[in-house]
Amino acid sequence: MTQATAAPTRGLTRLPSSAWFQEYGVYAALAALVVFNALFTDRFLTTDNLRTQLVQVAPVVIVALGMALVIGTEGVDLSVGSTMALASALLPLYLGYGLVPALLIALLAGAVVGAINGTLVSVVGLQPIVATLALFVGGRGLALVIADGQLKQIVNPDLLALGTNSVLGIPLVVVVAGVLALAVAFLVQRTTFGRQVVAVGGNRAAAALAGLPVKRLLIGVYVLCGVFAALAGVLATARLTASDPSSLGTLMELSAITAVVVGGTPLTGGSVRVLGTVAGALLMQLLRATLVKHDLPDSTAQIAQAAIILAAVYVARERRSR
Numbered sequence: 151m152t153q154a155t156a157a158p159t160r161g162l163t164r165l166p167s168s169a170w171f172q173e174y175g176v177y178a179a180l181a182a183l184v185v186f187n188a189l190f191t192d193r194f195l196t197t198d199n200l201r202t203q204l205v206q207v208a209p210v211v212i213v214a215l216g217m218a219l220v221i222g223t224e225g226v227d228l229s230v231g232s233t234m235a236l237a238s239a240l241l242p243l244y245l246g247y248g249l250v251p252a253l254l255i256a257l258l259a260g261a262v263v264g265a266i267n268g269t270l271v272s273v274v275g276l277q278p279i280v281a282t283l284a285l286f287v288g289g290r291g292l293a294l295v296i297a298d299g300q301l302k303q304i305v306n307p308d309l310l311a312l313g314t315n316s317v318l319g320i321p322l323v324v325v326v327a328g329v330l331a332l333a334v335a336f337l338v339q340r341t342t343f344g345r346q347v348v349a350v351g352g353n354r355a356a357a358a359l360a361g362l363p364v365k366r367l368l369i370g371v372y373v374l375c376g377v378f379a380a381l382a383g384v385l386a387t388a389r390l391t392a393s394d395p396s397s398l399g400t401l402m403e404l405s406a407i408t409a410v411v412v413g414g415t416p417l418t419g420g421s422v423r424v425l426g427t428v429a430g431a432l433l434m435q436l437l438r439a440t441l442v443k444h445d446l447p448d449s450t451a452q453i454a455q456a457a458i459i460l461a462a463v464y465v466a467r468e469r470r471s472r
Contacts, residue, residue: 235294441454
C-alpha cells in the first residue's frame with residue numbers, strides 16, 4: 151500500500167507547481183521566446199533589432215516599475231498614461247527657459263498627479279481604481295487643453311538628445327530604465343520604506359496597528375508612480391520629436407499592469423517583484439514583435455497577450471488558494 155501511494159506522489163512532486171510558475175515562469179517564457187526568434191526569425195540577433203526592441207520597451211519598463219510599487223500596496227494607478235500626456239504637453243511651454251526647468255515642471259506635474267491619487271486613496275478612502283480613474287479621464291483632458299488639442303513639434307536639441315543619445319553604445323532611454331530598475335530593487339529590498347510598502351500591501355490594518363505611517367507611505371508610492379510616468383512621457387516625447395497629448399501614453403496603464411502581473415507581483419499586494427516586472431515588459435514587447443515579424447496581425451498579438459495575462463492571474467490565484 152505504501153509503495154503504491156508513494157510512486158504517484160513522487161511523480162507529482164517532479165511537476166512544476168503554481169509557485170514555481172509564478173516565481174520563474176516569466177523568465178522561462180522569455181528565454182523560450184528568445185531561442186525561438188534566434189532560430190526562426192531573420193535578423194533577430196542583429197544589433198539594430200535588439201536596440202530597437204529595448205528602446206521601444208524602455209518607457210513601459212519605467213512606468214511598470216512605478217506601477218509595481220502601487221500594486222505592491224494592493225492598489226492600482228490607471229492615470230499613468232494621462233500623466234505621460236500631461237508631462238508631454240507641458241514641455242513645449244517651458245523649453246524656452248531651458249531643458250532643466252522644463253523637465254522639473256514635467257516631473258512636478260507627475261508628482262502632483264500622484265499626490266492627488268494617493269490622497270484620494272489614503273485620506274479620502276476611495277478605492278484605487280475609482281480614485282485614479284478620475285485622473286485617467288481628467289488628466290488627458292487637461293493635457294489637451296494645455297496643448298490646445300494640437301500636436302507640437304519639438305525642436306529643442308537638448309531634449310531631442312534624450313531620445314537619440316547613447317551611453318557606451320546603449321541608448322540613453324534604456325540606460326535610464328535600467329538605472330531606475332536597480333534603484334527600485336534597492337528601494338524594495340534594502341530600505342525601510344520598501345519593507346514598509348510591502349507590509350502595508352500585505353495587511354494594511356496590521357501595518358497601521360504596528361505604527362507604520364500608512365497614509366504617508368501610500369501617498370509616497372503614488373507620487374513615485376506619477377513621477378516615473380512623467381519621466382516616461384518626457385523620454386517618449388524626445389524619441390518621437392513631438393508632443394502629442396491625444397495619443398501619447400494611450401493604453402500605457404494596461405501595458406504596465408500586464409508587465410507587473412505577468413512578472414509575478416500579485417494584485418493582492420504584499421510583494422513587489424522588480425526583476426519579474428522588467429522581464430514581463432520584455433516578454434510582452436518581444437511577443438508582439440515576434441508575431442508581427444512572422445506576418446501575423448496585431449490582433450493575434452493582443453489575443454496572445456490576453457492569454458498570458460489570464461494564465462498569470464490563474465497561477466497566482468492557485469498559489470494563494472494552497
